[in-house]
Amino acid sequence: MSTLVVGSRASHLARAQVREFLAPLRERFPDVVFRHQVILEGGDQDRRTALSQVSARSGGSAFSTNQEAALVAGEVDVIVHSLKDLPTANPPGLILLPPPGREDVRDALCGSRLAGLPQGARIGTGAARRIAQLLHVRPDLVPVPIRGNVPPRLNKLKTMNLDAVVLAAAGLKRLGLDDAISEVLPVEQFPPSPGQGALGIQIREDNDLAREILSTAGDPVVDAEVRAERAMLAELHGGCSVPIGAYGKAEGDVLTLHAQVTSVDGNRQVEARLSGPLSEPEKLGVQVAGLLLDQGAEDILAAIRPTATV
Template sequence: MVVFIPDRPIRIGSRKSQLALVQTYWVQKKLQSYYPERQFQVKTMSTQGDKILDVALAKIGDKGLFTKELEVAIEQHQVDFAVHSLKDLPTNLPDGLILGCITERMDSADAVVFNEKYQEKQLETLPKGAVVGTSSLRRLAQLRYHFPNLNFKDIRGNVNTRLRKLDEGEYDAIVLAVAGLQRLGMSDRVHQVIKNEICLHAVGQGALGLECRERDEEILDMLKVLEHKPTRDRCYAERALLRELEGGCQVPIGVNTSIEEDTLTLTGMVASIDGKTLIKETISGQRESAEQIGLNLANHLRNAGADRILAETFIQIK
């Protein structure tokens, strides 16, 4: 156990968005309760993904869009660690940085929020041609597969901006993460939770990832009090799958994991952007071998044609 010397504040890096700050302040409050003798300061910054709002995410690159500036701040000792939505954190981190902690996962599902005129509808009952907003290729591919009659349109901006565009009638419905709405105190906007059979969630969705310097034993030891081991194991398996398939957050790869006693079950999905092709596989294994389970499932998906689908996706989004 590292002995902390209460001589300086611990600096936490965060994006400036409302959701990012809610998540970061939650981490700050939790750590403060465990270490009341320490000071925890939040330092905010904008990332490339925050600044470019008029181009689809897939068109501007998918590696570290919402994390790079925070990682530079860690490397330059401007902050001691950064709080990320784990789904935004690339599976390959810069040399010298490490995923120091994964917090307990909230609901990992996707939610549909409807415009007022369709409050009585579900995705299944929306009229042909209804406009559904999403910025995620993963959601787009799966929803096109199941609902080819709907019209899908890209949407950017923070949660409040997206909800405003929906309420003003630019979209008939939009798809957001359940966890994000819950953290913002907007659970009442969740009109439909999409079942796993329809839309598998993003790798790491619903969990927070705390990234720090690899050799900063003080910070690493401090962050461990927030780690949730079942979530950690599930996300290690998911991230290993994504890393092996060489996909970032903007490729049509979806997952779902569960743990029962010592068995971890991982389902993975790869789909074409046009929604015409979708492959899905499930495997189980010992929880202690979480990352190997992810690697094994990646090979199963490859054998079923995942590489071809992903190669076609990369060509289409360039």
């Protein structure tokens, strides 16, 4: 009987994502033992420091560095990430498999609808992209940095006297917290972080057993969509701490990518949209990045890169 050790972060959401990923595999492969192993990340151990500083201290990503190290060392066979938390480049010897479908990609406002927020409302979010997009639409809003897992962030509506908090709809739905959503923000106006709603399934390149077992789990269409988003992000030399939003959507053999870069204060925003063959997602991502650069995206990103780290 074969065993695959599946690693993830310790949060309730990470555990829910592992259950979601493994449920069909356990039915399909009853002779394989799938064992879950929790791996603590810097972003989980330090919930006060800004994520950019935690990432810099860890030498990588606040939410993936330790898991990737465990994978390289052979302590686990598979890592189930939130794809939006992953840097666009894999460490040597590691690869990403196609994600198994995708949850709701949109951001959710909890506590109030956007139109119902009073002048000067306090909005809880630590994400540069969410802050920038909200301030572009409502310059009067006051962003309040919050960190932590999904339930504690929701609880900060009361403990920090916030008018609303912004969270990924995917995480709320995976945790059965749909009732907390006051409004899902329109994806056309608020494109999400590249890869939001999708799982990042990472293995060692030389692990033939994991590759064989997991080969049937991926969705090739979702894979193309997120590869376009991440290729655009890589071309802009961005990461999870910069205000870049993107959403790829396939219809038949055509893939359309919409992307947006916004200054942290919300004053400047550039957008681009382009369609191309579903079979060439990376090429589309690079082309969309070029359109954004033509509109001045580099100036926006250069202003924040000294303090933003993947």
